[in-house]
């Protein structure tokens with residue numbers, strides 16, 4: 433009996449690889465690196481997982497900017513741990529992506545040449561300490577809402593990476609919200625700083641979820657493959673409904689005059705998102721795109737000697753082992 437027939441519970445007619453794959457997806461089975469998968473499934477996953485990895489790594493930059501200026505040792509330790517976690521998330525995600533048959537070098541090259549995208553949100557500047565609060569609260573809050581459904585995504589290595597990432601994001605979100613609580617309960621200047629950060633980060637955070645479902649080119653196929661479990665608009669709505677009461681609780685105002693509870697849909701109606709701004713940022717014309725990319729390319733080039741030294745050392749150790757074995 434062929435492998436195909438065995439997987440088809442021993443029935444006579446053999447299914448095509450594509451049909452077996454679709455059935456596995458329908459049964460909510462995880463697809464693993466060595467399993468057969470359609471080429472488009474593989475490519476779509478490389479696209480999304482690598483963009484996600486790049487976002488984590490580029491996402492270290494806006495906050496890294498504040499580590500030396502954190503207002504207390506406690507804040508510095510927490511921020512440092514958070515930024516280190518982001519490096520870790522990037523590494524799990526690059527590793528998950530490599531299981532699809534692409535090398536780390538190719539992935540970096542795609543980022544450095546602008547071929548691969550990373551999240552629009554990291555192209556905005558961090559101008560005050562309150563931005564550390566707003567990023568943790570809003571950006572990590574949005575990331576959690578986007579990533580919890582990804583814990584049950586169909587590709588095994590991505591799903592497993594997401595489980596750990598989500599646990600850590602939860603600490604990040606609380607870290608940020610706690611900064612906002614402290615500022616909102618502080619002096620009038622501190623409260624104003626918190627409100628100003630919310631004003632600047634609110635709309636870009638909503639854009640993180642991607643274009644509307646009507647404009648999203650990948651959602652329909654990604655939902656069929658169970659790569660995405662919820663659409664961009666569903667996740668955005670969930671984020672708004674969760675975050676508005678959190679702002680109210682600490683006396684901050686969401687900068688949207690059209691925000692209104694809609695009893696019928698049991699969710700908030702909200703104002704128009706500036707999609708022109710979103711696409712400008714995605715295409716590389718946001719306030720910090722150039723700065724972010726320069727920082728990443730410099731880090732890659734300046735780190736070359738470290739990578740070379742590590743490789744030379746590993747080779748030396750390997751040669752020693754071989755000599756001993758002979």
Ligand code: FAQ
Nearest residue numbers: 484487488491550551552575639640641642648649650651
């Ligand atoms: N920015 O058809 P769709 C984090 C692109 S991690 C830039 O809707 P899809 C943790 C999209 O790639 C944040 N580009 O695409 C942290 C596509 O272009 P392509 C990252 C965007 O894939 C916190 C085109 O537009 N999270 O924050 C954006 O179905 C704090 C059409 O869009 C993930 O990557 C955008 N916002 O849905 C770290 C999560 N939105 O590829 C540090 C995983 C869309 O054809 C500090 N990814 N585009 O050239 C996803 O869930 C999805 O990929 C979406 C986009 C929802 C981002």
